[in-house]
Each structure stands twice: as structure tokens, then as C-alpha cells.
Amino acid sequence: MKIAVLIKQVPDTAEERTLVPATGWLDRAAADSLVDEINERALETALQVKDADKSTEVVVLAMGPEEAAKAIRKALSMGADSGIHVLDGGLAGADARRTAAVLAAALRGVNADVVLAGNESTDGRGGVVPAMVAEHLGLPLVGGLNSVELGGGTVCGERSSDTGSLNVSAPLPAVVTVTERSAEARFPNFKGILTAKRKPVTTLSLAELELPATPARAVVLAHSERPPREAGRKITDDGTAGTQLAGFLIENRLV
Numbered sequence: 001m002k003i004a005v006l007i008k009q010v011p012d013t014a015e016e017r018t019l020v021p022a023t024g025w026l027d028r029a030a031a032d033s034l035v036d037e038i039n040e041r042a043l044e045t046a047l048q049v050k051d052a053d054k055s056t057e058v059v060v061l062a063m064g065p066e067e068a069a070k071a072i073r074k075a076l077s078m079g080a081d082s083g084i085h086v087l088d089g090g091l092a093g094a095d096a097r098r099t100a101a102v103l104a105a106a107l108r109g110v111n112a113d114v115v116l117a118g119n120e121s122t123d124g125r126g127g128v129v130p131a132m133v134a135e136h137l138g139l140p141l142v143g144g145l146n147s148v149e150l151g152g153g154t155v156c157g158e159r160s161s162d163t164g165s166l167n168v169s170a171p172l173p174a175v176v177t178v179t180e181r182s183a184e185a186r187f188p189n190f191k192g193i194l195t196a197k198r199k200p201v202t203t204l205s206l207a208e209l210e211l212p213a214t215p216a217r218a219v220v221l222a223h224s225e226r227p228p229r230e231a232g233r234k235i236t237d238d239g240t241a242g243t244q245l246a247g248f249l250i251e252n253r254l255v
Contacts, residue, residue, distance in 0.1 A: 003046040004112035007039040009071035010123040024220025035071045038118025040185035047079045077188035077196035088206045095218040100132030105209040119177040134175035146181035
């Protein structure tokens with residue numbers, strides 16, 4: 001079995017995030033970058049399949065600037081076999097539609113049985129790219145799984161809903177996304193860190209993917225800083241606290 005895992009380098013979620021005033025884009029230089037945790041969980045799902053069947057091949061795919069190569073090497077140190085880096089200046093600021101088209105073009109050359117990804121990135125939070133990739137490739141999307149089982153030419157797993165849980169399945173090949181309830185990612189060991197340096201990483205440009213260089217990007221028309229939080233209103237109980245509280249709730253349409 002061959003599994004492709006989509007990974008993304010994002011700013012550290014533990015640090016403050018700011019925007020670039022001139023563009024309104026996220027200032028990625030203002031914080032340390034790392035592999036998105038939800039993508040690491042998708043990779044862990046693939047690696048567990050590889051642990052059970054050594055013939056499984058795991059390929060990671062990332063689109064981003066040169067810095068994204070570090071994310072690929074991190075994934076290789078965790079146990080992935082090879083990496084693909086889509087690197088092209090024409091992709092700066094690419095929107096979800098453009099990103100999905102590029103990733104799908106890169107995946108066509110992989111011929112994976114399964115494409116694994118997180119359900120949404122922690123920077124964009126759109127949650128639409130895997131579905132758009134599936135549409136480009138003409139594959140079923142099995143999204144939002146808390147657990148994944150692969151075998152016998154099918155993928156199945158559990159998906160949570162507002163009223164309970166669902167057991168869903170689809171034939172392979174398919175695109176699968178996992179949630180934060182899926183397996184927690186492993187840490188790279190010393191051997192993995194050393195062997196990662198020798199594992200192959202292929203770098204692809206838009207020309208090699210036979211895609212036009214004209215970018216489709218999101219344009220921020222205006223932005224402003226979030227206003228500072230104001231002190232809350234204090235109610236002193238002088239016998240009318242209940243009335244004051246009820247009035248506050250009604251005034252702010254909370255009841």
C-alpha cells in the first residue's frame with residue numbers, strides 16, 4: 001500500500017500571531033514554524049499502518065517556501081519514506097482553490113492508494129482543501145475521522161456527529177481526513193533523525209506540474225487590530241443583584 005500524507009508548515013500555535021500591515025497576510029516570520037499538529041496526527045495514522053505492514057510506503061507532500069523543507073525533514077525523521085516539496089514563487093498567497101489544484105497535480109504522479117490529511121489547518125482554518133483535492137482527483141472523501149482502519153481495499157472509521165457517532169467506509173483509492181481525536185503523533189528518535197537526511201525529497205515547480213503560473217490568491221481589502229478587552233461589569237449584591245443580572249442578560253440579548 002502507498003499512502004500520501006499532506007503536511008503543512010504553520011506558525012507555532014503557542015505564540016502570538018500577527019498580520020503584515022502591507023498585505024494583511026499572516027506574518028510567518030514573527031513566530032517559529034512547525035509541522036501542523038493535525039497533519040502530524042494524519043502522518044501517525046499512516047505510520048501505524050506501516051508498522052503493521054512493512055511493505056507500506058509513506059510519502060509526505062508539502063507546498064510552501066524553502067522553509068517548508070524543514071517540515072518535510074521532520075516528517076521523514078518520524079518515519080515517512082520520502083517527501084515531495086512543491087516550491088514556486090508564483091504560489092505566494094495562494095488561496096484554497098489554487099492550493100488544492102496544485103496539490104492534486106502533485107498527487108497524480110504519486111499514485112497513492114490513500115491520501116491522508118488533517119481536517120483543517122491551524123492557520124487558515126478553512127477545512128476545504130482536502131475535499132477540493134478529492135474533487136480534482138475524482139476520489140471519494142472520507143472526512144473527519146476520529147479513527148482510521150485501512151485494509152482489504154477499503155478505508156473505514158468513526159466520525160462524530162452532534163447526536164452520536166457514525167461508522168463510515170469507502171473503497172480505495174480515497175482521500176481521508178482525521179480529527180484531533182485521532183492517534184497522537186510519535187516523537188522522532190535518534191535513528192530517525194539520522195536516516196531522514198538520506199531519504200529522498202523531490203522538489204517540483206509549477207512548470208513541472210504543467211500548471212499555469214498565474215496565481216489565484218486571496219486578497220485582503222482591509223484589516224484592523226483586535227480592540228483590547230474591556231473590564232467586565234461588576235454587580236454588587238445590595239438586594240437587587242438578581243434584577244441587575246437579568247437586565248444585563250436581556251440588554252445583551254443573552255436570553
